[in-house]
Amino acid sequence: MAAVAEISNEAAVANKRLDSKPNSKPESEFTMQNLVDMFTKLNPLAKEFIPSYYSQALDHQHQQQQPHLHFQQNGSFLISDFPAAEKNISENNLANNRRRRNSFNQGRRRFNGRSFRAQREDSVRRTVYVSDIDQHVTEEQLATLFSNCGQVLDCRICGDPHSVLRFAFVEFADEYDARAALNLGGTMLGYYPVRVLPSKTAILPVNPNYLPRSEDEREMCTRTVYCTNIDKKVSQAEVKNFFEVACGEVTRLRLLGDHVHSTRIAFVEFARAESAIVALNCSGMVLGSQPIRVSPSKTPVRPRVTRPPMS
CATH class of the missing domain: 3.30.70.330 (RRM (RNA recognition motif) domain)
Structure with a gap:
């Protein structure tokens, strides 16, 4: 604001000079000429003459780059480094957008991970573990037995088919059907009674x-x-x-x-x-x-x- 104070002081001096000269020019014409002279003496690097959006970009970069003002013969000036400031502003905006996008993707991955765990836990609650299955029992026969408790979505018999006893996982459409299937423990299927327990794992889906x-x-x-x-x-x-x-x-x-x-x-x-x-x-x-x-x-x-x- 020093430049404004300088203008007001020189204006006061000019008014005194007008009062002391009897044959001076009209006051309005003399004042305009003095204002033109004063404006040509102002410092173009002062804060007041740099646009606010350029000053914010320069302050953010710790004043590493300053605009260079080139004077012309007619008293005007050109600012040569503002395009560089615009470039820095665009780079900062790009970096901010990238950080925003990365944080969004991380949040989406976290949401997908929670959703996957929730679906897996629900599948585990709807699945029972069946052991002591006769080697001659097929998956169709096992699914038919448990279909009396509710809709069977999947049935997988595991273990070596050459062994005497095998185990299986049976997944139901509803959690209550899986609880009802626990009452089938001890049912004779083939030559052995099967054991039925709550499952600790879900059935791996098939493509x-x-x-x-x-x-x-x-x-x-x-x-x-x-x-x-x-x-x-x-x-x-x-x-x-x-x-x-x-x-x-x-x-x-x-x-x-x-x-x-x-x-x-x-x-x-x-x-x-x-x-x-x-x-x-x-x-x-x-x-x-x-x-x-x-x-x-x-x-x-x-x-x-x-x-x-x-x-």
């Missing part, structure tokens, strides 16, 4: 893209087995020959593996469902140098889609 999509594919699943622990040195032709000799005609076989796991897996589709049932008894037999494990397949072996050649 729906691999599940049967039609009645034909469901029928294919009844003729298909899932074979694991296959020696990597065994070829697809050897796997097919093994199951055809032991079980029956194989119509389709898919042998899968990677560089991470030490063994491979296979989906074997037979011409008849009876051959698939016989193949379940092949668990424990040695193929190559490893004893294989065979279980019913939940997914059909779909034919590979051949892509047309690129023109």
